[in-house]
Amino acid sequence: MLPSQLSSGDVIADRRADYAKMLAESGEQASAAELMEQALELTPGWAAGWFTLATYREKAGNTLGAIEALNQVLVLDAGDVFGARLKLAVLGAGDMPDQPPSRYVERLFDDYxxxxxxxxxxxxxxxxxxxxxxxxxxxxxxxxxxxxxxxxxxxxxxxxxxxxxxxxxxxxxxxxxxxxxxxxxxxxxxxxxxxxxxxxxxxxxxxxxxxxxxxxxxxxxxxxxxxxxxxxxxxxxxxxxxxxxxxxxxxxxxxxxxxxxxxxxxxxxxxxxxxxxxxxxxxxxxxxxxxxxxxxxxxxxxxxxxxxxxxxxx
The missing domain is CATH 3.40.50.150 (Vaccinia Virus protein VP39)
Structure with missing residues (x-):
């Protein structure tokens, strides 16, 4: 299950996230990011939404925006179930961790x-x-x-x-x-x-x-x-x-x-x-x-x- 598929708890925010996913799948990453930003205005505490926004921003070439979104994920989810620290390290915005978070690995393979x-x-x-x-x-x-x-x-x-x-x-x-x-x-x-x-x-x-x-x-x-x-x-x-x-x-x-x-x-x-x-x-x-x-x-x-x-x- 992708982070973007985890519900925000808000029907309108989820609908915008779904539209954003459709745009991303058609290659319109920048537009997808804009829609995710709108969804997060309604649900600012949605960690999965911020991780998805980071993905869209990175694919749109907005690396600094992706880093900003990943840091917000860590504010909301200290256990790092989405592996935000790993991604920050890959983007050059953090030290390489010695180990990935166990919660991230467990969720990754449970979903897979x-x-x-x-x-x-x-x-x-x-x-x-x-x-x-x-x-x-x-x-x-x-x-x-x-x-x-x-x-x-x-x-x-x-x-x-x-x-x-x-x-x-x-x-x-x-x-x-x-x-x-x-x-x-x-x-x-x-x-x-x-x-x-x-x-x-x-x-x-x-x-x-x-x-x-x-x-x-x-x-x-x-x-x-x-x-x-x-x-x-x-x-x-x-x-x-x-x-x-x-x-x-x-x-x-x-x-x-x-x-x-x-x-x-x-x-x-x-x-x-x-x-x-x-x-x-x-x-x-x-x-x-x-x-x-x-x-x-x-x-x-x-x-x-x-x-x-x-x-x-x-």
Whole structure:
């Protein structure tokens, strides 16, 4: 659900917002912005409306106006469910955050759950689950069968069917309840739970209800880390989950830079090989295999990623 579809609570304001959306879809961004301004005169406390106005202003070439609207979003919504801070950073009007707001990520994927697979797989050529499973299978010294696998950020469960035949027990965790419901429909996971990978292990939700640390001999994170930025928390979670010799396989978007990570216009993070390698080493993981590949399309352009297969030191 787009922010512009969230009701303002005022019939006239909603009607103007609907007309603005029609104008924006026909390419008349400046006119759409004017109508949204009129709607916000009636409902100045409408955070979603201000975010939509920022979108129209940016597309109309009014960057300063977009920044003004995004700052108003933050005044009205300190929890930043719309990701305004991320957008401000992309526009050069704020520092790049280490992590996106958890409320933003949760809402994004709850709203996306019903059309996620159709959009990502059929339209954008998403192929990470198949490529990651194949990379695990082809990596020398990796186990052929796993006792317990934990799929971090499992989403709708696309990776589950790729690995199910090679594991005795499969657990999946995701921040979005909507995505978890879709994963449950597949019937391939033995356990599904809600967890926040941006939080350290005691708070993440992965070690509750008797689900002990050091329990996994395979940990995966397919197309998840680009929503995290700083990877310290998720690497700590993986290290806590990993039994001695456990395999940790995952993907990142390739920053194609020598160091660090960056925030792209897509509001996703891209990581350098050097940054990932250093943080893996700090948490006791050794890289056994690494492949660069196109992982999806975005706005007609290929998104390049890096797939890693690593192992926890004994």
């Amino acid at each position: 759950a019903d059309r996620f697979e159709t959009s990502l797989v059929e339209k954008l050529g998403y192929s990470v689950p198949q490529k990651l499973a194949a990379l695990i299978a082809s990596t020398a010294a990796m186990l052929g069968h796993f006792r317990l696998a934990v799929d971090l950020g499992c989403g709708t469960g696309l990776f589950g069917p790729e690995i199910r035949a090679r594991v005795d027990r499969l657990e999946g965790f995701d921040l979005s309840k909507g995505m978890l419901a879709k994963a449950a429909d597949k019937g391939v996971y033995d356990h599904l739970g809600q967890a926040d990978l941006s939080l350290p292990p005691p708070l993440s939700g992965i070690f509750y209800g008797g689900l002990a640390p050091r329990r996994a001999d395979l940990i995966t994170a397919a197309d998840v880390l680009m929503y995290l930025g700083n990877l310290e928390s998720v690497m700590t979670i993986a290290a806590e989950l990993a039994a001695s010799g456990a395999v940790f396989a995952f993907s990142v978007e390739d920053a194609e830079e020598r160091e660090g990570y960056l925030l792209r216009d897509s509001l996703r993070f891209a990581h350098s090989e050097a940054y990932v390698g250093a943080i893996l080493a700090a948490h006791g993981f050794v890289v056994h295999n690494l492949v660069r590949s196109v992982i999806r399309m975005d706005a007609g352009k290929p998104v390049r990623g890096i797939l890693f297969v690593t192992q926890k030191s004994a």
